[in-house]
Amino acid sequence: MDVKQLRYFVAVVNERGFSGAAAKLHLSQPSLSKAIRTLEGQIGFQLLERTTKRVDLTESGRVFYQRALHILAEMDIFEKEVNEVKAAGSGEVRLGMIESVKNWIPDVLGWYREEYPDMHVVLKEVLGRTDIEQALREYEVHICLTNEFIDTPDIVTAPLYKENLVLVMHADHPLANRIDVELKHLEGEPFIITSKGFQTRVNITEAFKKAEISMNVCYDADRFETILTLVEAGIGISIIPRNYIGGTVPETLAIRELDSPSLKRTVYLAYVKNRYRPPAVEALLQKMLSI
Template sequence: MDIKQLRYFTAVVAEGGFSGAAAKLHLSQPSLSKAVRTLEDQIGFQLLERTTKRVDLTESGRVFHERALQVLAEMDLFEKEVGEVKIAGSGEVRIGMIESVKNWIPGVLSWYRQEFPDMHVALKEVLTRPDIEHALRNYDVHACLTNEYIEEDDIVSQPLYEEKLVLVMSTAHRFAGLEDIRLAHIADEPFIITGKGFQTRANILQAFEAEGLVPNICSDADRFETILTLVEAGIGISIIPRNYIGGTVPETLAIKELDSASLNRTVYLASMKNRYRPPAIEMLLCRMKAGEPYLTD
């Protein structure tokens, strides 16, 4: 029994028959049928019930098929890892990130560029939890900077730093000159919020709910850049991470801190627990976890 036989067998199951699987595998149907027969002979039991129209798994075949998929998935990851076994000198590190780290990540990468000048760094926006888990498990990225704590058997989350969500409004807004603003003051104001599935949205709604309030949502947007454009235009107000704005606040914006525990959160570094990473990549992740003060005040 070898990997090729397992791929042939699972393809037949996926396609529901030999003809479709043969076409997908670029094999003749007799050759594919013979390969699966050989596999059955080797393991000593029948895997498939064959009819004139399709094939179905036997009871033993279902158990074998489930395990075969696991083995093939592990093999695919192994092949990816083999392709990444490189020491510093050349190679690529891929980091998923949320928008609010844009003023934090340059400090880390400045150091990394000096230490590993031949390493290519690819930054990719990965925003929602399902996207983060998929990107990590599919080896699209080596790690993700996220505002969600992900606790899974195969994924580990390391806290990096704290960030605060703040109220943003146009300087022309009637509340822009107030010093003490509470959620109760803004509950009826037209509110722009991140889209469904984003942790920032959950944080904001939790903050309002904790005070028995419901925001007056007038617009949804997936990117903070879009939200700030709408805020500056006077469309509404919003709450976004303070770190996203950076040290220099645009003259068109007014920023106010709000007293709510739900608007303080942690940024994490999420990565696959048992994934091999070349030393040059591991060094970057260790630097991130060291807690260097890269944040802009």
């Protein structure tokens, strides 16, 4: 029994028959049928109930199928890790990140450049929990900086630092004359918000909901850069991470802190728990955790 036979068997089960599986595997149907019969002969029991219309698993076949899925998943991870080891000599680290870390990451990368001058760093914007999990599991990135806490057995999310979400508006906006701005003052204001699926949007809508205030959403945008451009043009107001703006606030903008627990959040470092990482990649991960 080998991995190829397991892949053939799983394909037949998933396609509910030999013809679809053969087409997917680019094999002839007789060759595929022979391979499955050979597998059944090697293990000593029947895996499939064959009828003229479809193929079903036997009781023993159902147990075998689940184990085959597990083995193939482990093999896929093993193959990716082998490729990682081979690629380690290329000296590349791929870092997923959210926009708001743009003013936090330079110091880390400055240190990394001094310690590992031959390493090439690829920065990839990864937004939304599904994209983060996919990027980590499919080896698109080694590490990911995110505001999403990912509660899964295979991914570690370690807290790095706290950040506040603040109100941003044009410097000439009437609310810019107030020192203390509350959520109730924002009711009816044309609001620019991050698109659905983004954690920032969840934080903001939760804050308004808890305050029992309606939000007049006029514009959705994927990037804080776009949001700030619209705010500076006087199109509307928004709430974004304070860290994204940096130490110097542009003269065209005014920012105000808002008193809401929902507008305070954590930035995490996410990585696959049992994944092999080349020493230079592991050093970057440990440096981030130590800050």
